Amino acid sequence: MNPRRKQRLTWVAILVIGVSVATGLMLYALSQSIDLFYTPTELVEGKGKDKQKPQVGQRMRVGGMVVEGSVERDRETLEVSFKITDIGPEVTVLYQGILPDLFREGQGIVAQGELIEPTVLKASEVLAKHDEEYMPPELAEQMKGIKHVNPNTVEKGEGQ
Structure with missing residues (x-):
């Protein structure tokens, strides 16, 4: 084989390997940041x-409605546990921190975190919906027929 052709082939092989490694690393990094x-x-x-x-x-x-009577707070720390549901099973959410002002029983929330048991989520973030009318389409479809508590009708301090 001609030395010049051999050198070109070597550079092409290095380039293909480099692009493959970069693509693999990029896909791995993206897979770590995907939250389904x-x-x-x-x-x-x-x-x-x-x-x-x-x-x-x-x-x-995980998104759903906070189950009435399921919120438990630790008086010594900021640890909170509560259950959420849609139309069937309940999932327990464990969270350490200050919950959003709009968080209350009977309201829709989305908890982001890590699954530590098949039905237990350790949340790093809890989001309470801020608009009475908006709900993610996936959640709205699953939640048809569940009682929704209007925060304007809840007395101050109730559900917290």
Whole structure:
């Protein structure tokens, strides 16, 4: 083989390997930052046609309504646990921190965190919906028929 052709082939091979490694690293980094959205029913029963359940340790977002009477607060720390539901099973959410002002029982929330048991999410962030009318389309479809508590009708201090 001609030395010049051999040198070109070497550079092309190095370039292909470099691009492959860069693409692989980029895909790996992106996979670490993807948070899939689940409803409590999808979390317990599986999502999609193949009913694939998330793995323990997976990062995700779970959205649903806070179950009445399920909020438990630790008086010594900022630890809070509560249950959320859509139309079926309940999922327990553990959170340490200050909850949003709009958080209350019967309201829709989205919790983002890591699944530590099949039905327990350790949340790093809890988002309470801020508009009475808006709800993510995926959640709205699952939540048809569930009683919604209007925050304007709840007396101050109730549900907190």
